[in-house]
Structures are given as C-alpha cells and as structure tokens.
Amino acid sequence: MTRYLIRRTIQSLIVILGVSIIAFLLQHIIPGGEARALLGPRATQVQINAFNQQNGLNQPVYIQYFLYLDHLVHGNLGRSYKLNEPVTSVLKQDMPKSILLVGSALILSIFVAIPVGVIQAVRRNRALDYVGTGVSFFLYSMPTFWAGQIVILIFAEKLNLFPAEAPQGSTIGQILSQPSGLVLPIVTLALITYASFSRYMRSSAIEALAQDWIRTAKAKGLSNKAILLRHMLRNALIPIATLVGLSIPGVFTAGLVTEQVFNFPGTGLDFYNAAVSRDFPLLLGIILIVSVATVIGNLLADIAYAVLDPRVRYA
Amino acid sequence: MTRAEDQLTPFEDEIVSPTGPEGGEARESESALQLILRTFLENKLAILGLGLVVAMAIFCFIGPLLYHTNQVATTYQINLPPGKGHPLGTDENGRDVLGRLMVGGQSSLEIGIAVAIIATVFGVLWGAIAGYIGGKLDSVMMRIVDVFLSIPSLFLLIFLAAAFTPNMTILILILSFISWLSPSRLVRGEALSLRVREYVKAVKIMGGGPTRIVVRHIIPNTIGTIAVNATFQIADAILVLATLSYLGLGLPPPAASWGEMLSNGVNYIYDGYWWLIYPAGFAIIITVIAFNFIGDALRDSLEVRLQKR
Numbered sequence: 001m002t003r004y005l006i007r008r009t010i011q012s013l014i015v016i017l018g019v020s021i022i023a024f025l026l027q028h029i030i031p032g033g034e035a036r037a038l039l040g041p042r043a044t045q046v047q048i049n050a051f052n053q054q055n056g057l058n059q060p061v062y063i064q065y066f067l068y069l070d071h072l073v074h075g076n077l078g079r080s081y082k083l084n085e086p087v088t089s090v091l092k093q094d095m096p097k098s099i100l101l102v103g104s105a106l107i108l109s110i111f112v113a114i115p116v117g118v119i120q121a122v123r124r125n126r127a128l129d130y131v132g133t134g135v136s137f138f139l140y141s142m143p144t145f146w147a148g149q150i151v152i153l154i155f156a157e158k159l160n161l162f163p164a165e166a167p168q169g170s171t172i173g174q175i176l177s178q179p180s181g182l183v184l185p186i187v188t189l190a191l192i193t194y195a196s197f198s199r200y201m202r203s204s205a206i207e208a209l210a211q212d213w214i215r216t217a218k219a220k221g222l223s224n225k226a227i228l229l230r231h232m233l234r235n236a237l238i239p240i241a242t243l244v245g246l247s248i249p250g251v252f253t254a255g256l257v258t259e260q261v262f263n264f265p266g267t268g269l270d271f272y273n274a275a276v277s278r279d280f281p282l283l284l285g286i287i288l289i290v291s292v293a294t295v296i297g298n299l300l301a302d303i304a305y306a307v308l309d310p311r312v313r314y315a
Numbered sequence: 316m317t318r319a320e321d322q323l324t325p326f327e328d329e330i331v332s333p334t335g336p337e338g339g340e341a342r343e344s345e346s347a348l349q350l351i352l353r354t355f356l357e358n359k360l361a362i363l364g365l366g367l368v369v370a371m372a373i374f375c376f377i378g379p380l381l382y383h384t385n386q387v388a389t390t391y392q393i394n395l396p397p398g399k400g401h402p403l404g405t406d407e408n409g410r411d412v413l414g415r416l417m418v419g420g421q422s423s424l425e426i427g428i429a430v431a432i433i434a435t436v437f438g439v440l441w442g443a444i445a446g447y448i449g450g451k452l453d454s455v456m457m458r459i460v461d462v463f464l465s466i467p468s469l470f471l472l473i474f475l476a477a478a479f480t481p482n483m484t485i486l487i488l489i490l491s492f493i494s495w496l497s498p499s500r501l502v503r504g505e506a507l508s509l510r511v512r513e514y515v516k517a518v519k520i521m522g523g524g525p526t527r528i529v530v531r532h533i534i535p536n537t538i539g540t541i542a543v544n545a546t547f548q549i550a551d552a553i554l555v556l557a558t559l560s561y562l563g564l565g566l567p568p569p570a571a572s573w574g575e576m577l578s579n580g581v582n583y584i585y586d587g588y589w590w591l592i593y594p595a596g597f598a599i600i601i602t603v604i605a606f607n608f609i610g611d612a613l614r615d616s617l618e619v620r621l622q623k624r
Contacts (some may be wrong), residue, residue: 018462029555030478033477139551143557146596149581156587157381256469257558271470272562275477283474291466300466313377 005137010113014062019291023284024068025305030280040068043183043220077288082274086284090270095289096172097291098266103257113194114186114240117201117235121209127296139195144254148188148261155184175265185262193247200243208236232247238308245301249294326499354616363618364608371602371609384414386571407579408576419571425485425604426572430572431548433491439541443533445499446506448527460496463542468493470557476564483566486559490552492549498544502528505537517538539617546610551601557599 004177027034035051052058054201056067077087103154122131131161156164167178175182208214209232217227240314257266263269267286274282390410397404402413434516445456463471475489509515510533518528557574559565565575570621573595580591 013463014458015461018458019465020460022466026474087578092379107398137604138600138608141554141600143554143561143599144598145558145561146577146581147594149584155548249465252467256467256473257561262563265362271473274563275473278477280478283477287470287474288465290470294465294467307323 001306005303008299008302012295015295016292017153018067019288021065021071023236023288023291026059026287027068027280027283034207034280043315060164068136070199072288077285078284082277082279082281082282087282090282091267091285091289093170094267094270096250097231097264098255098259098268099174100172100175101182101185101259101264101266102251104186105193105255105258106247108190109193109197110240110244112190113197113201114233117198118205118228119201120198121236122228122299123203124206130201132202136195136198140192140199142191142192143285144188144257145261147191147260148185151184151188151191152261155187158274163178164262165198166259166262168263168265170265185258185264188261189254189258191250192258193251195291196247196250197240197243201240204239206233208232211235238305241304241308242301245298246306249290328521339436353583356611358612361612361614364605364612366574367601367605368609369412370373371420371598372424373603375417376426378417379421381416382417384411386410386418386569388417396588404588406556406576406591412576412590412594415571416573416598419573419595420568420572420598420602422483422572423556423574423599426483426490426556427549427552429487430490430494430552433487434494435541435545436497437491439502439534439537440529441495442499442502443506443529443537447510447529447533448504449507449510453503457500460499463493464496464500469555472559473562476559480557481564481566483570484558484568490555494548494552498548499543501540501544502534502537505540506533509533509536516584524605534562534601539613543610543614543617546606546613550606550610553599553606554603565581575615 004143030036032046032054033047034055034057045305049058056064059067075088077091079085080090083090116132120129123129126218152164155161160184163181164184165181167175167181167209169175169177214227214231217231222231252268256271258264259266259268260272267290271283271286273279273284327539347477369591390405390408404412406412408417441456441460445453471493472489476486479485479489481489506529510528514534518532523531553573556565556572557577560574561574561578561581566572568575576595577592580588580595583591
C-alpha cells in the first residue's frame with residue numbers, strides 16, 4: 001500500500017510539473033507575444049523591447065521557464081492586466097466559492113445517482129429503467145447553458161421559488177448567507193453531472209448483481225434488501241470513487257458555464273471574463289490551479305479506490 | 316465527463332486490455348463482419364440512431380437545395396412567429412429559422428466529423444506508437460497525455476479561442492487539440508497487448524519493420540475501439556461547439572451553427588419566442604443522442620463478436 005501511494009504521488013507530481021510546462025508554453029503561443037497582448041496593437045517596438053527587457057522575456061526559453069517555476073513556488077502567478085491585482089489574490093477570493101458550487105453539485109448528484117442507478121439495475125430493461133436511461137441521455141445531450149436557462153425559467157420565473165441570480169459577494173461567507181440563491185446553480189450543475197454518473201452507477205450495479213456472491217447470498221435465503229445493501233451496493237460503489245476523480249475536470253467545465261449563466265462570482269466567471277478581455281496571466285493562472293486541483297482529485301480518488309478494493313493494492 | 320472519455324478505464328497502467336481482437340493482417344473474415352453487422356442491425360436503438368443521423372444529414376445538406384433562403388442578408392421582418400412563408404418563423408435578424416437550421420446543421424456536423432477524424436487519426440497514431448515501442452518513449456508519451464487530460468478541456472479551449480480568433484479551420488484544430496487524448500490512451504492499451512501476439516512476432520521474423528507492424532497490424536486490429544470512440548467524439552464536439560458559441564467564441568457571424576442559434580434564442584426565453592430555441596436545441600439533442608446510440612450499439616456488437624469467437 002505504501003509503495004503504491006508513493007508511486008502514485010510521484011506520478012502526480014510529474015504530471016503537475018508537466019502542467020506547469022504547458023501553462024508556460026501557452027504564454028508563448030499568444031499571437032504577437034505577451035507584450036503585444038498587454039500593450040495593445042499600437043505599442044511601438046521600443047516599448048515592446050522595454051517590456052520584454054523588464055519581464056525577462058528576452059532571455060532563453062529554459063531560463064524563462066525556471067524563472068516562471070521560481071515564481072510559482074513562491075506563490076506568484078503574475079498580475080491580472082484587467083483587474084490590476086495579483087492572480088493569486090483573485091484565486092484566493094474566488095476559488096473557495098467555486099469549490100463550494102462544484103462540491104455541493106457533485107455530492108448532490110452522487111446522492112441522487114446511487115439510488116436511481118441501483119433501482120434501474122434491479123429493474124433492468126423494464127419501463128422504469130428505460131425512463132431513467134432516457135432522462136440521463138437527454139440531460140447529457142443538452143447544452144449546459146440551455147439547461148440552466150430552463151431551470152431559471154421554471155423555478156425562478158414561473159414558480160418564483162428561488163432567485164435567478166446567484167448570490168453576490170466577495171467572500172464565501174457572504175455567499176453562504178444567501179442560501180436560496182445557491183439552489184438553482186447547484187441544481188443545474190448537479191443535473192448535468194448526474195447524467196453521466198447515473199449511467200455508470202447503473203452498469204456498475206448490473207455488474208455487481210451478476211457476481212457469484214450475490215447468487216450465494218440469495219441461496220442462503222437473505223432478503224432482497226440485505227443483498228442489495230450489504231452485498232451489492234458496497235461493491236458497486238467502488239468504481240464510483242474513481243469516477244468522481246475522473247469527472248473533476250468535467251465538473252469544472254460545466255461549472256464554468258453554470259457560473260456564467262447564473263453570474264456566480266467564482267473562478268469560472270473570472271475565467272470567462274478574462275477570456276473576453278484577453279487577460280492572459282489570469283487565464284493561465286486559473287488553468288494551472290484548476291489542473292492541479294484535477295490531479296490532486298485523481299490522486300485522492302485512486303487512494304480511495306485502493307483503500308476500498310484490496311485487489312488494487314497488491315496488483 | 317464526455318462520452319469519449321468514458322471508455323477510459325481507471326488504472327490504465329495496471330490493467331492491460333486482454334481482449335484485443337485476434338487475427339493476422341487485419342482483413343476481417345466475411346463471417347465476423349457479417350456477425351457485427353447483423354448484431355448491429357438487430358439493435359433497435361442503433362437503427363434509430365443511424366436513421367436519425369441520415370435524416371439529419373439529408374435535411375442539412377440536401378434541404379437547402381430545395382428550400383432556398385438568404386442566410387446572410389438581414390431584413391426588418393424580425394422574430395416573426397411560424398407562419399406563411401416562414402414555417403419556423405424568423406430570427407432576431409429577420410432570417411428564416413428553418414433555412415438557418417439547415418445551414419447551421421451543416422457547420423455543426425462538418426465540424427463534429429472533421430474533429431472526430433483529425434483527433435482519431437492523430438490519437439491513434441500516438442497511442443499505437445507509444446504502445447508498440449513501449450519503454451521510456453511510452454512513459455514520456457503517455458505522461459504527455461496525462462498532463463493534457465488534467466487540464467479541464469473547456470478551459471484550454473477558451474484560452475485557445477481567445478488567443479486565436481476562431482474561424483472554421485481554427486475551431487476544428489483547437490477542438491481536435493483537446494480530443495485526441497482518449498483515442499490515444501485506448502489504442503495504447505490495446506497496442507500493449509497486441510504487440511506480443513504471435514502474428515506480430517511472425518511479421519517481425521519475416522523482416523517487417525515497425526512502420527508496417529503499426530500501420531498494417533496494430534492499428535487495424537484496434538479498429539473497433541477506434542470506431543466506437545470516433546462516434547462519441549462527433550457527439551462531444553457538437554456539444555462543446557454549442558458551449559463555445561454561447562460563450563461568444565464560436566464561428567464569427569454571419570456563419571450559422573446550431574449552438575449559435577440556440578444561444579441567441581435563449582436570450583428571448585422570457586419573450587416566448589420558442590421557435591428561436593426549440594428547433595436548434597432539439598437538433599443538437601437529437602444528433603448527440605443519435606451518435607451515442609450508434610456508438611453504444613457498435614460497442615455492443617463488437618463485444619458480441621468477441622464472445623462468440
């Protein structure tokens with residue numbers, strides 16, 4: 001187990017280093033270079049040279065990378081052109097809010113997907129199963145922004161149950177103090193996430209139901225409830241740990257659109273605004289952080305998997 | 316998570332897929348192909364999916380030949396409800412929605428299919444080379460894939476779309492740039508198990524070089540996995556394109572795509588202009604579901620072939 005943990009951790013560190021190289025390289029593929037992006041199309045060559053000189057952009061690429069890495073290690077992700085604020089302070093302010101949104105949606109969708117998936121597996125190929133599969137396919141195929149607008153139309157506009165806009169505020173405390181505004185963004189994101197989780201849960205449960213120990217349990221005369229809860233569910237849940245890890249980038253992606261639809265003041269909205277104003281340091285900083293979060297999420301999921309399933313540890 | 320990534324099993328490194336198809340130079344024997352085809356055609360959802368895709372293609376590509384509209388010029392007849400002359404009404408620029416649905420479908424389908432082809436070709440080559448050669452090169456190539464898989468795709472896409480002003484070609488390229496990862500991983504997994512098969516050894520002994528082995532033997536034997544993945548890629552690309560259009564990073568106007576139509580239409584959701592929303596929205600949903608049905612059925616029928624061997 002320890003060896004497995006060490007190996008996976010080292011692998012993750014290498015991937016994080018790789019992500020930093022990509023983020024660094026992305027800086028260099030901006031057409032016209034960083035100086036042109038910041039100083040605008042009217043900047044003279046002299047100004048561009050001065051900018052490059054000042055920011056070390058005229059040094060060899062590998063030295064620039066080490067400088068970049070040095071800055072990263074010291075928590076310096078550069079400065080947002082548009083907000084005129086260090087990227088780290090933008091992230092510090094908005095990342096917790098995004099994690100709140102993405103995390104609650106993830107938990108909500110898991111709690112709905114598990115029972116629905118189990119019921120679908122037990123009633124496999126019956127009407128209820130078809131309805132469930134149909135619903136997840138439909139939700140999966142629906143562009144997130146449209147789903148969000150429909151949720152707003154029904155629950156905010158027609159039924160007037162919840163506000164259509166996410167709570168505004170710079171700290172997570174301010175966001176949490178207006179919980180009713182959080183409902184619709186979380187529900188929208190959870191619906192989208194649920195679409196892929198339920199299909200997984202269903203096939204995972206079907207596979208678990210086909211195992212020999214289920215037949216043994218039935219032969220022992222255990223009640224259906226005991227079989228489902230004690231023998232099937234625990235085994236069917238193992239792949240879900242990995243699934244949650246693998247789905248983190250996807251949830252961040254859907255989260256970005258959800259934040260945009262509901263004007264939720266998180267990193268996703270920052271990213272969108274930064275893209276519109278071509279604020280490259282902020283874009284790259286967010287890409288880096290979200291990717292590192294994904295790598296760590298995958299690592300945690302793999303560890304959970306290894307804890308739950310001993311076969312992995314000794315493989 | 317996208318459908319194309321679905322196929323990636325956890326612990327790719329630990330588990331080497333044991334069920335690669337067998338066979339020498341990949342020329343499917345008549346019966347295997349027939350079996351796949353038969354199982355595929357017995358699947359009602361597959362037929363439905365195939366039918367929907369064909370119908371959609373006819374609608375988008377043949378439709379404009381019969382139903383002429385001007386999708387460039389704007390008129391003052393804006394947001395007209397469906398009625399005489401405009402079976403699906405007009406949009407906020409006074410263009411006919413039915414005609415726009417056809418033209419928009421063309422670009423959505425073209426981009427989806429082009430992305431699937433480019434991403435699949437590149438990903439398959441990458442994965443087959445890494446898996447066949449193995450060792451250090453394999454580790455390096457696969458860590459590169461891991462790195463790109465860790466970057467949430469939409470973030471990378473938005474960055475690229477902000478850096479390069481999108482047109483059709485650039486959109487296809489940047490969508491392919493994020494889509495080649497899952498085929499490369501899948502094919503690499505299969506190549507690992509295929510390269511130790513007897514027939515590959517036999518080719519080696521007969522003096523076949525690595526290029527021949529990879530192109531003539533490894534890749535053709537992974538064709539099932541590749542085909543299934545490519546179908547999901549088309550669906551995923553159409554969806555992502557819609558999201559990009561909504562974020563204002565899609566095709567520049569006056570070009571039409573379903574995503575652009577839907578995201579414009581959504582602005583009028585409170586005005587009750589349903590004809591600006593549902594036609595484009597359902598075109599996306601139907602096409603995406605249809606490609607998913609085809610992919611699922613294709614996977615099932617390939618599995619049946621393996622079971623009956």
